[in-house]
Amino acid sequence: MTRARFQTFDDPSHHEGALRIAALRGVLAAQGLDGFVVPRADEHQSEYVPPGAERLAWLTGFTGSAGTAVILKAAAALVVDGRYTLQAPAQVDTAILTPVQLAETNVEAWIGAHLGAGQVLGYDPWLHTPDGVARLERAVHRAGATLRAVAANPVDAVWRDRPGAPAGPVVAHPLALAGEAAHEKLARIRAALAQAACAALVISDPHNLAWAFNLRGADVAHTPLALGYAILPLDERPTLFLASPDIDPELRAALAPLADLRPRAAFDAALDGIATGRRIRLDAATAAIALKDRIEAAGGVAETGPDPITALKAVKNDAEIAGTRAAHFRDGVAVVRFLAWIDGADTLTEIAAVEALEDFRSQGGLLKDVSFPTISGSGPNGAIVHYRVSRETDRRVEPGELFLVDSGAQYAEGTTDITRTVAVGAPTDLMRDRFTRVLKGHIAIARAVFPKGTTGAQIDGFARAALWEAGLDFDHGTGHGVGAFLSVHEGPQRIAKTGTVPLEAGMILSNEPGYYRAGEYGIRLENLVLVEPRAIPGGERPMLGFETLTLAPFDRRLIALDLLSPAERAWIDAYHARVRDALGPHLDAAALAWLDAATRPLA
Structure with missing residues (x-):
C-alpha cells in the first residue's frame, strides 16, 4: 500500500546524552543554577506532546510517555515508573544518567539526597503544576537549598534545531457524535463552577477544551487535540485561545454565538484582565504554576482544584456510547482479519505486524489515526510493558514464542484499545498456566458486579487474585479511562490501586491484567468495558457492572481448561459466540473460517 502510515519505526532515542547534558550544565552554570528539573511534559501536562516539547527525549x-530527569552538577537521574523498568536503562547513557525506579525512590527524595546545601535548583514554571512545585520546594528546603523558576527553559538554549509550534487544522465535532450541544455543556460547567464559588474557570486541558466546545484538532500525534486555553467566566462570554490559526469555517460559525476566538499569544494579557479581584479556578492536574503566579500577580485568587469538565466528560452520553460501540465493531473486523493473517503468515516480524494491523484498520478510509503507537512485542520484547519496536529492535517471531500486540484506533465515532497475546507454534505448559491466570483476572473484572459508589481500587484485586495465588503480580494498573474520539488514557476513572474515583454508569475503562517474565515473554489481555446499571433480583442497593465493548477472540491454544471454573468457561464461550455472531457476516470466507475455529466452544 502507498498510504502514509501513522507510525514510523526510526528509533527516536539517541546516544548523545553525555554531550547534551554537558551542554545543559554549561548553560545552568552561566545562569547561576546548580541543577535543573526536566519533566516529560508540555504546558498542558499532556500524554502526547508536540515535538518541540519533547525535551526529556531530546536531552x-x-x-x-512519563518520566523526570534531574540534572545536577555532579549527578543526574532519570526517575520512571514500573512500565519503563527495562526501557529506561536501554535508552539512556547510564554512565551519565542513573535510571531510578519510582518503587525505589521518587524525584523529591532523590533531590533531597543529592542536592547540596546552598545550591539552587531551577525549574520551568510552565511545565509543573502548583502541587508539583510544592513537593519540589519541600525537598529543596529540606536540603538547605533554593528552588528558582526560570524565565526561559535552558534546554531550549542548547536544542538548536528544536521544532516549532504545531498548527494543525481545528474542526467541529458533529453534534450527532458529540450528543450534546456546546451551549448545553457550558451551562452544566457553569453550574458546577457556581457551586465552587469561582468567578471563572481557566480550561488548561486540551481534552476538556475539545469536549466542552465540540471541537477536534491535530496538534499532537494520536489524540485529536487543538492546543490552547479557554477562559470561561461565570456570567460573560468565554474566550478560546488556540495555538493553531487553521480553524475550520464551520467551527467558527458554530462558536460565534457562544464564544470569542483569539490566538494563543493573547491569552496571558486576557488572564491579567479577568483575574483582578476574582477567584479563578485552575485545574490541579493540568494547570501550570505559571498560571497561578500570573493570576496572583494581577490581584486575583487562584483556586487550584478539579476542572469540573473532567468528571462531566468521563460519563458518556447515549450518542457517545453508540459511537463507541460502532467503533469497536469496525475495529473488531480489522483485528480478526489481522489475527487470521498472523496464523497464516509464513514469517512474521514485529514491524510487519504493526504495518499489517494498521492497514487492516485503514481499509474503508475511516481510520483517523492510531490511538497510540502499537506495542508489538515478540518473545522477550513482550516483557517490556511499553515496548515500541524500531528498525534496530525489530525481531522475527519464532516458533515457541508468545507474541503480544497492544493497539488502538481513532475513528470519528470513538476510540479503541485492545491487547491480545497469541502463541506462535506450541506453547509450554508454563505459558498456558500464566496466560490462563491473566485470563481469569480479566474475566473476574468483566463479570464483576458492585454497589454504586465503588472505586476502581476496590475491584483492582479481582484481576490479580489468580496471579497472587501463584506468587505473581503485574506492576501497572488494571484499567484506565478511555475517551470518545479523544484520549485513549482518560481520567479520572481507573481500575488500579490508586483508583479512588467512584465508577459511574457511562464511564469507559480498559480491563487489562498482565504477566511479564523478563527476558522471555509478556502476556496482557485487554478489552474496553462500559460501566452500566445492573439489576439484581431481590437486591437492596443500586448496582453496577460492565458491558464488554471489544470484539475479538482470545487464543484458545493458550487456555489451560483445568484452571477455569465452569462459570469462567461459560463466560468465554458466550463472549466468543457474541464475537462470531457480530463479526462473522462481515468477513471474507478465509477470515470467517479462522474465526469459526477460534471461537468454537471450549468444551
Missing part, C-alpha cells in the same frame, strides 16, 4: 534519549 536523554528516553522516549517513554
Whole structure:
C-alpha cells in the first residue's frame, strides 16, 4: 500500500546524552543554577506532546510517555515508573544518567539526597503544576537549598534545531457524535463552577477544551487535540485561545454565538484582565504554576482544584456510547482479519505486524489515526510493558514464542484499545498456566458486579487474585479511562490501586491484567468495558457492572481448561459466540473460517 502510515519505526532515542547534558550544565552554570528539573511534559501536562516539547527525549534519549530527569552538577537521574523498568536503562547513557525506579525512590527524595546545601535548583514554571512545585520546594528546603523558576527553559538554549509550534487544522465535532450541544455543556460547567464559588474557570486541558466546545484538532500525534486555553467566566462570554490559526469555517460559525476566538499569544494579557479581584479556578492536574503566579500577580485568587469538565466528560452520553460501540465493531473486523493473517503468515516480524494491523484498520478510509503507537512485542520484547519496536529492535517471531500486540484506533465515532497475546507454534505448559491466570483476572473484572459508589481500587484485586495465588503480580494498573474520539488514557476513572474515583454508569475503562517474565515473554489481555446499571433480583442497593465493548477472540491454544471454573468457561464461550455472531457476516470466507475455529466452544 502507498498510504502514509501513522507510525514510523526510526528509533527516536539517541546516544548523545553525555554531550547534551554537558551542554545543559554549561548553560545552568552561566545562569547561576546548580541543577535543573526536566519533566516529560508540555504546558498542558499532556500524554502526547508536540515535538518541540519533547525535551526529556531530546536531552536523554528516553522516549517513554512519563518520566523526570534531574540534572545536577555532579549527578543526574532519570526517575520512571514500573512500565519503563527495562526501557529506561536501554535508552539512556547510564554512565551519565542513573535510571531510578519510582518503587525505589521518587524525584523529591532523590533531590533531597543529592542536592547540596546552598545550591539552587531551577525549574520551568510552565511545565509543573502548583502541587508539583510544592513537593519540589519541600525537598529543596529540606536540603538547605533554593528552588528558582526560570524565565526561559535552558534546554531550549542548547536544542538548536528544536521544532516549532504545531498548527494543525481545528474542526467541529458533529453534534450527532458529540450528543450534546456546546451551549448545553457550558451551562452544566457553569453550574458546577457556581457551586465552587469561582468567578471563572481557566480550561488548561486540551481534552476538556475539545469536549466542552465540540471541537477536534491535530496538534499532537494520536489524540485529536487543538492546543490552547479557554477562559470561561461565570456570567460573560468565554474566550478560546488556540495555538493553531487553521480553524475550520464551520467551527467558527458554530462558536460565534457562544464564544470569542483569539490566538494563543493573547491569552496571558486576557488572564491579567479577568483575574483582578476574582477567584479563578485552575485545574490541579493540568494547570501550570505559571498560571497561578500570573493570576496572583494581577490581584486575583487562584483556586487550584478539579476542572469540573473532567468528571462531566468521563460519563458518556447515549450518542457517545453508540459511537463507541460502532467503533469497536469496525475495529473488531480489522483485528480478526489481522489475527487470521498472523496464523497464516509464513514469517512474521514485529514491524510487519504493526504495518499489517494498521492497514487492516485503514481499509474503508475511516481510520483517523492510531490511538497510540502499537506495542508489538515478540518473545522477550513482550516483557517490556511499553515496548515500541524500531528498525534496530525489530525481531522475527519464532516458533515457541508468545507474541503480544497492544493497539488502538481513532475513528470519528470513538476510540479503541485492545491487547491480545497469541502463541506462535506450541506453547509450554508454563505459558498456558500464566496466560490462563491473566485470563481469569480479566474475566473476574468483566463479570464483576458492585454497589454504586465503588472505586476502581476496590475491584483492582479481582484481576490479580489468580496471579497472587501463584506468587505473581503485574506492576501497572488494571484499567484506565478511555475517551470518545479523544484520549485513549482518560481520567479520572481507573481500575488500579490508586483508583479512588467512584465508577459511574457511562464511564469507559480498559480491563487489562498482565504477566511479564523478563527476558522471555509478556502476556496482557485487554478489552474496553462500559460501566452500566445492573439489576439484581431481590437486591437492596443500586448496582453496577460492565458491558464488554471489544470484539475479538482470545487464543484458545493458550487456555489451560483445568484452571477455569465452569462459570469462567461459560463466560468465554458466550463472549466468543457474541464475537462470531457480530463479526462473522462481515468477513471474507478465509477470515470467517479462522474465526469459526477460534471461537468454537471450549468444551
